[in-house]
Amino acid sequence: MPLHAYLVLAALVFVIGLFGVLTRRNAVGILLGIELMLNAVNINLVAFSRFRADLAGLIFTLFTIAITVAEVAVGLAIVIVIFRVRRTIEADHLDLLRG
Amino acid sequence: MTETLGFWVAAVVLVAASLAVVLTPNLFHAVLWLAAALVATGGVFLLLDSPFLFGVQLLLYAGGVVTIVVFAIMLTERLVGESIRQTSRFVFNGAVLAAAVFVGILGFLLQAGAVTRPAAVGDQLGDLGRALVGPFAAPLQLLGVLLVIALLGALYFARAED
Numbered sequence: 001m002p003l004h005a006y007l008v009l010a011a012l013v014f015v016i017g018l019f020g021v022l023t024r025r026n027a028v029g030i031l032l033g034i035e036l037m038l039n040a041v042n043i044n045l046v047a048f049s050r051f052r053a054d055l056a057g058l059i060f061t062l063f064t065i066a067i068t069v070a071e072v073a074v075g076l077a078i079v080i081v082i083f084r085v086r087r088t089i090e091a092d093h094l095d096l097l098r099g
Numbered sequence: 100m101t102e103t104l105g106f107w108v109a110a111v112v113l114v115a116a117s118l119a120v121v122l123t124p125n126l127f128h129a130v131l132w133l134a135a136a137l138v139a140t141g142g143v144f145l146l147l148d149s150p151f152l153f154g155v156q157l158l159l160y161a162g163g164v165v166t167i168v169v170f171a172i173m174l175t176e177r178l179v180g181e182s183i184r185q186t187s188r189f190v191f192n193g194a195v196l197a198a199a200v201f202v203g204i205l206g207f208l209l210q211a212g213a214v215t216r217p218a219a220v221g222d223q224l225g226d227l228g229r230a231l232v233g234p235f236a237a238p239l240q241l242l243g244v245l246l247v248i249a250l251l252g253a254l255y256f257a258r259a260e261d
Binding site for chain 2: 003006011014033056066073076083092
């Protein structure tokens with residue numbers, strides 16, 4: 001398959017994740033959308049790494065995977081804390097900082 | 100043409116599972132669909148001659164992330180005492196914006212010229228390991244520090260109240 005096929009697939013997954021982030025009301029649902037977007041970026045990095053025969057893309061992918069795991073752990077800890085305090089994880093209800 | 104067939108299988112599974120993640124009303128099902136999408140992404144990595152990343156993807160993403168999210172959902176559902184339904188809002192606006200971004204990316208892709216795929220290299224894993232302890236040694240150590248900080252922070256946030 002040409003490089004364009006992988007890039008179009010990654011773009012498709014990215015915009016699906018973007019759609020999820022924009023439309024989900026639940027904070028965990030928004031995090032799942034962010035996961036999809038980061039995943040699409042990984043596909044792009046690996047595809048460019050393979051087609052340009054450059055190892056840096058693979059190392060970037062390893063780093064983004066590890067950072068994503070850390071991000072999910074912190075994000076879900078924040079969700080649990082918010083749930084304890086506010087009894088909700090609906091993003092629309094979390095408007096404490098609204099001016 | 101096993102690569103073409105594998106690509107289409109992985110692409111269809113990946114897109115379908117991704118759509119299910121953002122559209123299913125049941126949050127728990129969404130996480131399971133996310134696991135399917137992550138495994139399909141691992142399949143794409145295999146097609147791109149990166150079996151090591153396929154393993155990392157399975158272990159860290161499909162294993163680790165999905166487990167953490169399932170735990171978080173079960174904890175919050177147990178606290179609230181009922182199954183969490185999740186609804187979407189602004190579906191039309193979100194779809195229009197996502198489609199616009201997709202068209203924008205496609206515009207860039209169509210301008211780019213075709214790239215030929217170079218022949219597979221022999222010892223990719225060895226090169227990867229040497230790069231991680233050579234030019235990328237400092238970022239790797241920083242990544243370890245970041246992971247420790249993030250996990251300590253998560254532990255601090257989610258600690259039992261006293």
